[in-house]
Amino acid sequence: MALRLPRDAASVPLIRQMLDGTLRSLGVEPQVRDDIELMLTEACSNVIKHAGPSDDYTVSASVHDHLCVIKVVDNGDGFDPRNVAEPEPGSEHGRGLQIMRALADDIRFTNRQEHGSVVCLEKRLRYAPGAAGQHLMAT
Numbered sequence: 001m002a003l004r005l006p007r008d009a010a011s012v013p014l015i016r017q018m019l020d021g022t023l024r025s026l027g028v029e030p031q032v033r034d035d036i037e038l039m040l041t042e043a044c045s046n047v048i049k050h051a052g053p054s055d056d057y058t059v060s061a062s063v064h065d066h067l068c069v070i071k072v073v074d075n076g077d078g079f080d081p082r083n084v085a086e087p088e089p090g091s092e093h094g095r096g097l098q099i100m101r102a103l104a105d106d107i108r109f110t111n112r113q114e115h116g117s118v119v120c121l122e123k124r125l126r127y128a129p130g131a132a133g134q135h136l137m138a139t
Contacts (some may be wrong), residue, residue: 002060005044007051007074012044015059019070026063027131035103036068036123042096043072043119051076051116063133066125067105075116 001022005011016037023033040059047057054075061070086098100107106122127134 001062002058004056004058007048007055007057009045009048012041012048015044016040019061022061023063023068023125023133026125026133026136027128028068028133029126029128032123032126036070036121039100039103039121039123040070040072042099043070043121046096046119047072047074047076054116063125066133068123068125070121070123072119072121073116 001018003015003018005015019040020033020037023036040061044057044059051057051074057075058073059070060073061068063069100119100121103123104121105124106120108118108120110118110120112118125133
């Protein structure tokens with residue numbers, strides 16, 4: 001699935017619910033869905049807060065070989081994640097990259113000169129016993 005969304009905080013719950021509903025219908029375990037939801041929320045929130053000058057951004061998600069791959073693409077100036085300062089202990093902000101790195105099985109950042117950046121998050125899926133996704137992905 002892929003959606004172009006307005007760069008507005010109201011878009012985050014929408015894409016989060018759509019992806020969670022899809023993963024739920026495949027029978028993905030709740031803890032894995034929660035991790036994906038939080039990673040997605042952080043990636044989208046970072047675009048809304050920091051990217052510019054575009055009015056929209058794109059989120060795509062796919063499931064292949066029991067792996068969920070999420071790409072969040074903005075049209076801003078890009079950034080270098082190595083240059084993002086670590087938040088102060090007790091800080092209420094600035095932990096998005098740490099959260100994504102902690103929850104994702106793999107995370108990649110790609111800067112496209114003057115065309116924004118791509119955050120690619122990957123998470124291995126686990127299913128409830130007898131879940132549809134377990135059998136669909138096996139074929």
